[in-house]
Amino acid sequence: MYQEQELLPVSALQHLVFCERQWALIHLEQLWVENILTAQGRVMHERVHEHDREVRDGIIITRGLPLKSLRLGLTGKADVVEFVAVCVKDGREGIPIEGQPGLWKPVPVEYKHGKPKVDRSDEVQLCAQALCIEEMLGVSVTEGAIYYGRPRRRHSVSFDEPLRAATEEAVLRLHYLTREGRTPAAVYRRECNSCSLYEYCLPRATGGGKNVSKYLQQVLDELDIE
Template sequence: MTPTTDGDGTLAEIPLSALEHYAYCHRQTALIHVEGIWGDSAQTVRGDLSHRQVDLPGLTRRAGLTTIRSLPVGSAVYGLRGICDVVEFAGTTATPVEYKVGRYQPDGPADLQLAGQALCLLEAGFDVPLGYIYSVAERRRHPVTISPDLLHRVVQAAEAIRGLLASQHLPAARNDTRCRKCSLRDDCLPDVTDGRQTRPAADLFTPRPLGQWRD
């Protein structure tokens, strides 16, 4: 895979949010970051509402701990760019905190996005041994160890996303339980874009009741 570069030869920047999208679904990543398609659902609206406080830039200091909300970060080495919801600084140690509306999934897609933030903070000269995923649904933080293996997965995902950016084709849909609540389902049409050849060709011109979509 040849990395996508900008006109000056630098790595094409990958949004940190794309790391989570890629870990969740390759086709969703391409629809959002290549095709520019986005749709709202109850889940995405809840996510927007839960981010209102941390989306407001701000800084507080208390007992040797400096907390910055909505902190822009980037990595020139790995071509990453994005905004951390919250970063807590204590001396040379930085701890990113990523807010998610749903329940935490250990070693799930959100961990990859958090590790991408950690990679940017490491490049800025901070120690980042640990990060947190804050689950709004559970109202608690979940610790995530920033291990070399997790950071390596970030680098691999970033390269793979650059491959999607350079590709002329969208990946096949997963067409599984993850599609059920995806806000891009009507654009993705997973029932007819999953690449399976064993069933008869679908009739794209006959409306189907929502209750008959195969999950």
């Protein structure tokens, strides 16, 4: 079990799985630069959290639910957790809610401004939320969803064993790299072009083991600056 002071943000897992260098620049070096994509994403999350709780079409919708797992060493907030009514016989997946009859199954929903990624970074982040909810509420969370702003579509996510294993592995990696406190070298990919930290990361210059000092000297030489 982790101590309270050792808890790391659930959201860091998405950065870590997507790009370990991006994670380090944000969470170790405290760099954050907002571009049009991150600004639009921030606005989307602000809208999601405008109301704490509502009931719609028989579903109880809770926004900004605090999350914590001492087993995984994680803390954070869920964008949305939908509570869906379940049969009493499915008690493992349902919990009672004050003022509401029957049992209710939690379904975490994460909102993303962009489109689905090639990797599983978004799914790992969502699965980590599910693992936190399981520990907090003592209930099995079998599925969740990610709503992507482009194209406005909801993507269902099953928390199967491979995804759970990948999430647990990412959590261990997160704590290991945090203890190491070292920023990994850059590896240039096409996705780098839309990253708000591109100018700080210099993936084309430093990727593949390139030396940053040599790159900067090359730029100065081209500008005839000594």
